[in-house]
Structures are given as C-alpha cells and as structure tokens.
Amino acid sequence: MSIPSAVLFDVDGVLVDSYPAYRRIWRRWATLRHLDPDLVWSQTHGRRPVDTIAVVAPHLDVDAEYRLVREIMAAEGDAFPVYPEAAAVLSLLDGQPWGVVTSGRTPTVRQRLRAGGLPDPPVLVDSGQVRRGKPSPEGYLRAARLLDTPAANCLVIEDAPAGIEAARRAGMTVVAVRTTHPADELTGAHHRVDTLGETIPLLTDWLNGTRPARRERRLRAGGIVPPRC
Known part of the structure; x- marks a missing residue:
C-alpha cells in the first residue's frame, strides 16, 4: 500500500503575486x-x-505597529492578484x-484566493496558529499533521529562503520558484524553477510516486524521482 503524499504551498510569492504591493506597504511604514x-x-x-517589526523596530510596540501596517495594507485594495498559472x-490536486x-x-x-477564482485550501495554517513563524518548521509540521501525512511525504512550494529553511527543517522536499528572489538565494531548495507553472511536471511526478515512510529523495533534471517500494 502506498502512503499518501501531500503538497503544501506558501501563499505570497507562490500563489499570490503580492510582492509589489507589500513593498509599497513596508516602504510607507518604514518612512x-x-x-x-x-x-x-x-x-x-x-x-x-x-x-519583522520586532527585528527592525524593537523599540516600538509590535501590536500597535502591526495595526498600522494593516491599515496601510487596506489602502492597497485589490492589488494582490493570483499568479496566472x-x-x-x-x-x-x-x-x-x-x-x-x-x-x-x-x-x-x-x-485573495477567492478573488482570483482559486479554491479554499483544505488545510490553512496561518501566523496565528504557530508560536514561531518561518524559518521555524512549526507551521509545516502542523499542516502535515492536519493532513495526516508524514512530513517526509510532503512536497513544499516556496519562494523565500526563510520558508525553504522551515520546510527543510520539517524534513520535507522543497521546490523554489524564482518569483521574488534570485537563484543564489534559493540554494537550500531541492529544486528551483522560474515560474509556478514550471512546478507542474514536478507535482505530477510527486503525486504519481509510491513513497515508503522512510526513504532518500533524489532529484533529476526535469523531475523528482521517488524510490519505489
């Protein structure tokens, strides 16, 4: 019997093209x-x-500043489209x-996902469900538990070094999309692609593979090769 495999996505920079808007938001707050x-x-x-606020402005009240950031965000309106792919x-899936x-x-x-015509995720782990955000693996491990899938059987699509580190620390395989960071900042991923659409062959390989609970993963050009039982 094969063990179920799951796919986990980051949102910003992976499913939602939010970085131009977020750059304006954080620039405004910083100013x-x-x-x-x-x-x-x-x-x-x-x-x-x-x-972020705690790191760059430890002298300020984090909760008050987060409220200000969200007020600035609200002024951005619909500036958060999903990626075409x-x-x-x-x-x-x-x-x-x-x-x-x-x-x-x-x-x-x-x-934002609904506005782009995308379905609600069966599992959604947000910032309020963890004690520590990325690069802590806590969020990814929680998602694996909620999906009743071993962490080793989870494929993660990420765009940022902190997210890649979180998924790797959780024991998951990571595909990085180069939507927000250059390739040399994504070397922690098992595989790198330019766009979300280019993950499709990798996802197909992953979902079609039979995976034992413990195994080694190998990568090949163009796909992920899962060992067979």
Whole structure:
C-alpha cells in the first residue's frame, strides 16, 4: 500500500503575486517610522509581520505597529492578484491532500484566493496558529499533521529562503520558484524553477510516486524521482 503524499504551498510569492504591493506597504511604514526602507524590506521575506517589526523596530510596540501596517495594507485594495498559472496547478490536486502555510492571516488569504477564482485550501495554517513563524518548521509540521501525512511525504512550494529553511527543517522536499528572489538565494531548495507553472511536471511526478515512510529523495533534471517500494 502506498502512503499518501501531500503538497503544501506558501501563499505570497507562490500563489499570490503580492510582492509589489507589500513593498509599497513596508516602504510607507518604514518612512512613517523613520527607518531604512531597504533594511525593513530585507527582513520581511517569509516572515510574519510581527516578527519583522520586532527585528527592525524593537523599540516600538509590535501590536500597535502591526495595526498600522494593516491599515496601510487596506489602502492597497485589490492589488494582490493570483499568479496566472495558479488555477492550473491547483487543478492537479483534485482529490489529493494539500494545503497552505502562510505568514498571513486566514481571512485575508482566503479573500485573495477567492478573488482570483482559486479554491479554499483544505488545510490553512496561518501566523496565528504557530508560536514561531518561518524559518521555524512549526507551521509545516502542523499542516502535515492536519493532513495526516508524514512530513517526509510532503512536497513544499516556496519562494523565500526563510520558508525553504522551515520546510527543510520539517524534513520535507522543497521546490523554489524564482518569483521574488534570485537563484543564489534559493540554494537550500531541492529544486528551483522560474515560474509556478514550471512546478507542474514536478507535482505530477510527486503525486504519481509510491513513497515508503522512510526513504532518500533524489532529484533529476526535469523531475523528482521517488524510490519505489
């Protein structure tokens, strides 16, 4: 009997093209607080907003500043489109266990996915469900438990170094999409592609493979080769 395999996605930079809007949001907040916008931006990738604020402005009240960030975000309106390939990618997962692990909040994530015509994830682990955000593996491990799937049988699609580290620490295989970071910052991933659409052959290989509970993973050009029972 084969053991179920699951696919887990980050949201921002993977399913939702949110980075242009987020860059404006964080630049605006940094300017209001007399901080270096580039330094602030460098600390946002793959992190919960509260963690970013705590790192770049430890002298400020995190909760109050997070409320301000969300007010600035609300002014962005509909500036958070899904990637064009997202619907085709998720259509591969009909009947398969999948979910998202995000540094955002559930209502916001669902609103953006629905606005882009995407389905609600069967499992959604957001920033409020973990004590520590990425690069801690806590979110990915929680998603695996909720899907009743061993961590070793989870394939993760990520775009940021912190998310890649989180998934690797959870014992999962990681595919990085080069949507927000250059290739040399994504070397922790098992495989790298340019766009979300290019993950389709990898997802197909993963979902068609038979995977024992403990095994080694090998990568080949163009696909993931799962050992057979």
